[in-house]
Amino acid sequence: MSENVQEIRSALRPILADHSSPDEVVAAESAGWNSTLWSVLCEGGFATISVPEQYDGSGGSIADACAVLHELGRSASSVPFAEHALLAGWLLAIGKRSLPDGVLTVIDDPTELQVARTGDAFTVTGTARHVPWASVSAAILAILDIDDQSTAVLLPTEELQLDEQVNLAQEQRRTVVLHNVVVPAKNTWPVPADTAEQLRLRGALSRAALMAGALERATELTVRYTAEREQFGRPIGRFQAVERHVVRLAEAAQQAVMAVAVAGINAHEEIDFFDAASAKIVVGECASTGTAAAHQAHGAIGMTKEYELGQLSRRLWSWRDEYGDEREWARKLGARVSDAGAEALWPRIATG
Amino acid sequence: MKFVPTPLSPAELELQRDVRRFIAEELPADHQPGLGMGSGFDPAFSKKLAARGWVGMAVPKEFGGHARTAVDRFIVTEELLAVGAPLGAHFVADRQTAPAIVKFGSDWQREFFIPKIVAGECWFSLGMSEPDSGSDLSSVRSAARQVEGGWLLNGTKIWTSGAHRTHYFAVLCRTSPAEDKHQGLSQLIVDLRSDGVEIRPIPFLNGAHGFNEVHMSDVFVPDEMMLGEEGSGWRQVTSELAYERSGPDRFLSTFGLVKYLIAERAADGLTVEQQRAVGQLAARYWTIRQMSLSIARAIDDGGAPAVEASLVKDIGTRFEQRVIDVVRDVVEVQLRADSSSTFERLLAEAVLTGPSFTLRGGTTEVLRSIVAKGLRNV
Numbered sequence: 001m002s003e004n005v006q007e008i009r010s011a012l013r014p015i016l017a018d019h020s021s022p023d024e025v026v027a028a029e030s031a032g033w034n035s036t037l038w039s040v041l042c043e044g045g046f047a048t049i050s051v052p053e054q055y056d057g058s059g060g061s062i063a064d065a066c067a068v069l070h071e072l073g074r075s076a077s078s079v080p081f082a083e084h085a086l087l088a089g090w091l092l093a094i095g096k097r098s099l100p101d102g103v104l105t106v107i108d109d110p111t112e113l114q115v116a117r118t119g120d121a122f123t124v125t126g127t128a129r130h131v132p133w134a135s136v137s138a139a140i141l142a143i144l145d146i147d148d149q150s151t152a153v154l155l156p157t158e159e160l161q162l163d164e165q166v167n168l169a170q171e172q173r174r175t176v177v178l179h180n181v182v183v184p185a186k187n188t189w190p191v192p193a194d195t196a197e198q199l200r201l202r203g204a205l206s207r208a209a210l211m212a213g214a215l216e217r218a219t220e221l222t223v224r225y226t227a228e229r230e231q232f233g234r235p236i237g238r239f240q241a242v243e244r245h246v247v248r249l250a251e252a253a254q255q256a257v258m259a260v261a262v263a264g265i266n267a268h269e270e271i272d273f274f275d276a277a278s279a280k281i282v283v284g285e286c287a288s289t290g291t292a293a294a295h296q297a298h299g300a301i302g303m304t305k306e307y308e309l310g311q312l313s314r315r316l317w318s319w320r321d322e323y324g325d326e327r328e329w330a331r332k333l334g335a336r337v338s339d340a341g342a343e344a345l346w347p348r349i350a351t352g
Numbered sequence: 353m354k355f356v357p358t359p360l361s362p363a364e365l366e367l368q369r370d371v372r373r374f375i376a377e378e379l380p381a382d383h384q385p386g387l388g389m390g391s392g393f394d395p396a397f398s399k400k401l402a403a404r405g406w407v408g409m410a411v412p413k414e415f416g417g418h419a420r421t422a423v424d425r426f427i428v429t430e431e432l433l434a435v436g437a438p439l440g441a442h443f444v445a446d447r448q449t450a451p452a453i454v455k456f457g458s459d460w461q462r463e464f465f466i467p468k469i470v471a472g473e474c475w476f477s478l479g480m481s482e483p484d485s486g487s488d489l490s491s492v493r494s495a496a497r498q499v500e501g502g503w504l505l506n507g508t509k510i511w512t513s514g515a516h517r518t519h520y521f522a523v524l525c526r527t528s529p530a531e532d533k534h535q536g537l538s539q540l541i542v543d544l545r546s547d548g549v550e551i552r553p554i555p556f557l558n559g560a561h562g563f564n565e566v567h568m569s570d571v572f573v574p575d576e577m578m579l580g581e582e583g584s585g586w587r588q589v590t591s592e593l594a595y596e597r598s599g600p601d602r603f604l605s606t607f608g609l610v611k612y613l614i615a616e617r618a619a620d621g622l623t624v625e626q627q628r629a630v631g632q633l634a635a636r637y638w639t640i641r642q643m644s645l646s647i648a649r650a651i652d653d654g655g656a657p658a659v660e661a662s663l664v665k666d667i668g669t670r671f672e673q674r675v676i677d678v679v680r681d682v683v684e685v686q687l688r689a690d691s692s693s694t695f696e697r698l699l700a701e702a703v704l705t706g707p708s709f710t711l712r713g714g715t716t717e718v719l720r721s722i723v724a725k726g727l728r729n730v
Contacts, residue, residue: 223727240717243724250727251667254355258646259639261357278635285632326632331624334631338622342615346434346607349637350368352359352645 004060005067008049012068015040016075022308025076032172033136038079038103047081048099051089056098062086062202062271063264066209070260073213073319076311078171080105080133082206087199088141091152095189102138107131108203108323110142110196113178115153122146122183124155127175130322134162134174143196146188150195154187167318169311201276203323205263208276208283211319212260214312215253215286218294221309222249226297236297245297252290256283262352274348277333284326287316353659353726357642358649360427367424371431374404385436385612385694387701388605388672390562392438393517395472401432402472407442408450415454416467422648430600430641436608436698440514445469445476447599449522452539452592456580461541465520477515479523479542479566480589483508487718490533490586494525494568496540502574503527505540505548508567515544515551515564523568524585537585541577542568558689558704596713598647598661603640603668605709606675606702610634612695613679625682633675640668659726666719669709676702 019037020028028034041047050065051057065086072081080103088104107113113126124144134140140155161177226237226246236242259282263275291313295302302309320326337345360368378400386392401407409425411417425446432439450469453461468474485491494507507525515521522539530536544551548571554563580588610633617626643664650657679699687700710716 219727223730227728237724237728240721244720246727247663247666247720247723250353250723251663254353254643254663255639255667258355258357258642259635262639262642265357265359274634274638277631278638281632281635282639285636327628330628330631330635332627332631333634334622334627334629337630337634338614338618338627342611342618345611345614345634346431347372349634349641350430350434352642 004064008046008060008064008067009071011044012046012071015044015046016071016077020072020075020077022076022306022311025078025308025311026306028078029170032166032170033078033080033133035136037077041079041081047079048085048089051085051099052093055089055093055096057085057089057093061264062205062267063261066205066260066264069206069209070213070216070257073210073315074217076169076214076217076308076315078169080137082203082210083132083137086202086206088139090202091141091143091191091195091199092154094191094195095152097189100139103133103136105131105133105137105140106199106203107140107142107176108200110144113142113144115144115146117146118182120185122153122185122188124153124178124181124183127177129175130165130167130173131176132322133172134160134176135172140176143191143199150191150193151188152191152195153183155181155183167322169314169318171315171318173322197273198271200323201271201273204280204329205260205267205271205276207319207322208256208263208279209260211283211287211316212253212256214316214319215249215256215283215290218290218309218312218316219246219250219253221312222246222294222297225301242297245293249290249293249297252286252293256286256290259283266352273336274333277329280324280329281326281333284320284329287320291316353663353730355643355646355660356649358423358646360423364423364427368427368431370404371406371428374401375431375435375437379435379437383437385608385698386438387436387608387698387705388433389439389443389601390605390705391433391436391440393440393514394438395441397438398441398472398475400472401428402442402470407446407472408466408470409446411450411454411466411470415462416470417450417454418470422651423645426600426645426648430604433600433604434607434611441475441517442469442472443601444478444514444518445474447601448478448592448596449476449520452522452579452588455591456539456584456588458576460576461579465541474520475514475518477512477518477521477544479509479512479521479539481509481511483510483565487715489524489589490537492524492526492537494523496525496527496538496573498527499572502572503540503578505542505568505571505573508565510554510563510565512551512564512566513562515566516553516561518544520544521566522579524589527582527585534586536583537589538582539579539585539588540573541579542571542573543577546571546573548572556705557707558701593714597665597719598644598657598668600641600644602665602713603637603644603671605672606679606698606706607637608698609675609679609695609702610637612693612698613683616693616695617683623682629678629682633678636671640664640671644668659723662714662719662722662726665714666710666716666723670716672709673706676706 048057496503
């Protein structure tokens with residue numbers, strides 16, 4: 001782990017303890033996000049980590065952004081860091097544009113959007129689903145094909161119709177409807193052809209990093225709970241049957257943390273398909289086995305809204321689906337791996 | 353518990369390329385890939401590897417080794433396992449006995465054994481399990497009593513892989529009675545051709561001869577074959593297990609199933625289920641390998657990651673088994689004992705031998721209790 005990553009983690013830990021405690025997580029859920037925490041993260045410069053300094057970001061690598069996400073995941077924080085910095089900030093930087101004021105988000109799936117040219121401007125119509133934090137964003141970015149050119153489009157939010165959709169953890173995931181929304185040419189810029197895929201890989205890695213943090217925290221809670229809770233005259237963690245759940249959870253968390261760490265270290269300008277897909281697959285699977293084990297070890301207490309475990313597991317169950325679930329990524333990775341041929345498989349695995 | 357991701361250095365990547373070149377040039381043309389450690393016993397291949405300096409790699413130069421790192425050994429081993437190369441002859445001596453002799457052995461033992469091990473010419477088996485002692489290893493009943501110039505050893509060892517072909521095994525036995533059963537144990541290096549040693553085959557589930565039962569009646573073991581201090585056998589054996597637990601041999605046994613599924617079926621196009629299986633497994637190999645590699649790096653950095661090693665062995669060996677289920681789930685094939693398809697032959701072998709993956713070197717249950725203790729003590 002680089003020194004930066006360590007520093008980011010230790011700087012964020014107390015901030016999140018203050019502003020994303022289990023009570024505050026519950027409080028934030030009615031609004032669909034934690035606005036107080038977001039302000040604190042903005043003031044501290046954390047909100048734009050990985051966005052280059054020349055475009056008004058705080059600078060830093062993808063691995064640094066993953067460190068932020070790890071801590072946010074640990075504390076079940078509902079804030080738009082991934083979309084704002086790692087996705088929108090990056091798209092803006094490709095177009096040599098600075099961060100505008102306000103929260104930014106992105107559209108993961110633009111397939112239901114149509115774009116037409118009207119003079120110097122463009123008109124966008126259609127629907128985008130599961131758009132994170134749309135109700136608190138100042139602008140939404142999407143990648144659309146315009147005349148066969150991959151193009152980033154900055155959509156102002158005031159002209160959009162939003163619903164009240166949330167994910168399983170009550171985080172805003174709005175359906176966004178656009179009726180002939182006019183985008184001036186200055187708010188569009190061409191991007192390389194693989195940008196849409198890179199956006200998805202970044203999105204997938206962001207969710208993997210959040211999940212790794214949440215699994216790490218779920219492990220700590222479960223180790224502590226099973227050491228304190230006594231039944232039949234001894235801590236339940238001393239029963240081999242319960243021990244098994246704790247160990248399986250720890251194994252899930254350690255694999256998740258490793259997968260994200262390696263994908264983050266390897267990512268420089270570009271994120272490698274194999275790395276990000278693998279991280280999302282492994283962490284998604286670990287979210288399933290990990291939450292099952294954590295809840296079984298906790299018993300009924302884990303099923304309450306106030307208790308921290310449930311806050312983490314509802315996010316794990318949401319995040320594992322976002323930016324492609326583990327089955328979708330496994331299918332795509334498997335297709336690429338088999339196209340590359342049997343002899344290429346081991347060298348790729350051993351590339352690190 | 354801590355796993356630090358560790359990229360390979362340029363020199364390590366060069367070694368990786370060298371091993372791949374060696375495999376391309378030296379693996380016998382008629383080589384039938386096998387499953388991990390059980391992939392064949394080929395003294396000629398072991399000697400070729402040794403000639404390249406890839407047996408006993410991590411042994412210090414002063415003892416006749418190559419003074420390479422645990423990571424270097426990891427790189428060589430994983431490349432060989434990934435192609436199912438025949439490592440059976442030298443594998444235990446390389447992985448386990450050589451480091452134990454370096455760490456605990458006498459000058460005489462180092463001079464006598466290490467150069468032969470490093471040359472790929474001296475092969476070892478393990479001498480731990482007994483008919484009544486498996487996971488509870490400290491309950492071994494094999495015992496040696498002191499006689500003029502050495503020890504007289506009696507007892508029975510079981511599940512002794514390869515003893516009918518290897519030269520020696522290090523026997524965990526009681527050399528003095530003790531209140532605490534972890535005391536009074538020692539390790540004696542026994543020549544498997546000694547008078548009084550009788551080796552009986554125990555056919556494996558698939559009919560193969562790998563396992564043996566080794567009876568020792570009044571076997572004379574000279575003093576110089578006592579490994580380490582008398583009475584410190586328990587400490588030595590548990591430290592040996594850390595070497596045994598976390599390497600690439602603990603997650604790569606069934607890699608051939610995925611490789612040959614692609615090799616034999618991808619030309620016709622994989623089904624969506626097969627693609628999903630391949631993607632899921634490739635992602636997991638990539639992750640588990642990094643965890644296993646991080647332990648080798650930690651050992652090189654002077655750490656003693658025993659709990660981490662147990663955790664990785666549990667993850668890795670259960671994964672080796674899951675590969676069998678996941679792959680079997682996406683092909684419709686009636687398994688036979690012999691098949692001209694490499695994929696089907698390996699799948700049949702994996703089904704027959706798979707249950708052993710989570711037994712050998714410490715059962716899942718033993719490993720989990722070590723990990724649980726480690727988690728509680730944080």
